[in-house]
Amino acid sequence: MNTSSTAETGTDGGTVTRLLDAAARLFYEQGVGVGIAALCEAAGVSKRSMYQYFDSKDEVLAAALARSAPGHLARLLPGPYDTTTPRARILGVFERIEQTAADPGYRGCPFVSIASEVKVADHPARAVAREFHDQLTAFFRGALVEAGVRRPDLLAQQLTAVHDGFFSGSSVQGRPLRGLATSMAATLLDAAQVGTSRRSGTAAAPST
């Protein structure tokens, strides 16, 4: 692990932060094939310093991914003071997903990409990607439980798959597939009767 105190806290205000931010950007833009030298140069950090905080390139990759996860999730999920219906909150996520795809420099979901690029099963970066995935699913599940859906686990998993499918489909096509994520999510929510007319929590249709 090889972590110094300043690296953990981030109060360093420099070296490690710069390194991880640059790493997240370069790995996202160019893939995991980016070399250490290019990484350090972009971050303005010497290789010597990098290897003082991390034992290997793989650790840097995982740490950079882990550092970017909270911000990425916060950009997609509704704020803590969003009091709209579960349906609106869920659909909002997919609207923001499609908005990010319109960005120049957009290259898909970094976590989905990493999971495809890194073939080693127990690579630390894969665990980070999986955790992001789980948190997204957990958000969906929470909103669906609030809406009184019959099978919140399955539907939450399906909505996460919509997220994944939108990103990798757009990746294959080389262009953002506008409207695809929101329309799929809406259909899935309709089928589960998660509508705006339904008050959150007051489940009305318990049968089958």
Place this chain on the structure above:
Amino acid sequence: MNTSSTAETGTDGGTVTRLLDAAARLFYEQGVGVGIAALCEAAGVSKRSMYQYFDSKDEVLAAALARSAPGHLARLLPGPYDTTTPRARILGVFERIEQTAADPGYRGCPFVSIASEVKVADHPARAVAREFHDQLTAFFRGALVEAGVRRPDLLAQQLTAVHDGFFSGSSVQGRPLRGLATSMAATLLDAAQVGTSRRSGTAAAPST
């Protein structure tokens, strides 16, 4: 391009075929980072021969992917003599998709993976992946038109996204997400009223 006559026809019965098959396998198992030397050794082909048929590693990658595409598609799509309903044919695709995920050595859809791994926008392999994608969508669209669906293009694109989402979701989780693809497809078909009770070809909604 640098293609000799024997390479094009494939009647060579050896060198090129062995090379592309080994390339498809290794690239799929280990990613595009596999070296030329490992590739040639696995194929039992010298580098010298390889560079007589292909100008670069990138061309080998694209050719290997293109060679594997028809078989991959044939394994997923129904046979030409499948006379079941459009719904059954579509759901059959997703059942087969989930079956392939149960294979040991399964590592996701090779075309979706390549699109994630290769960052260069105009890489020839990306075009191959896109074509596979388009053919899958075209199959869905054909079946949906036959079923008389109102918006076959959108629904076909959604079903392809289910395919993508299943594979990349399973990739992130590191395990096949059993039942996810079939359940999503079934919901989407239900919402579009593509049911077994509906006769194929006897479209009831003629609009668009």
Place this chain on the structure above:
DNA sequence: GTGAAGGTACACCGATCGGTTTCGCTCTGA
């Protein structure tokens, strides 16, 4: 002043990368 801590600069390591070249063997068709 002094020494430890944290940092940069840079040469360096062995390994491997994509790609080229040379050599010699084998097969084939005239």
Place this chain on the structure above:
DNA sequence: TCAGAGCGAAACCGATCGGTGTACCTTCAC
């Protein structure tokens, strides 16, 4: 019988890979 194409083995090229070792600089507490 012999020319020539096809191909494998292997040396070789310059570049780059991930990772180290060393020397020097700055900052700051004492």
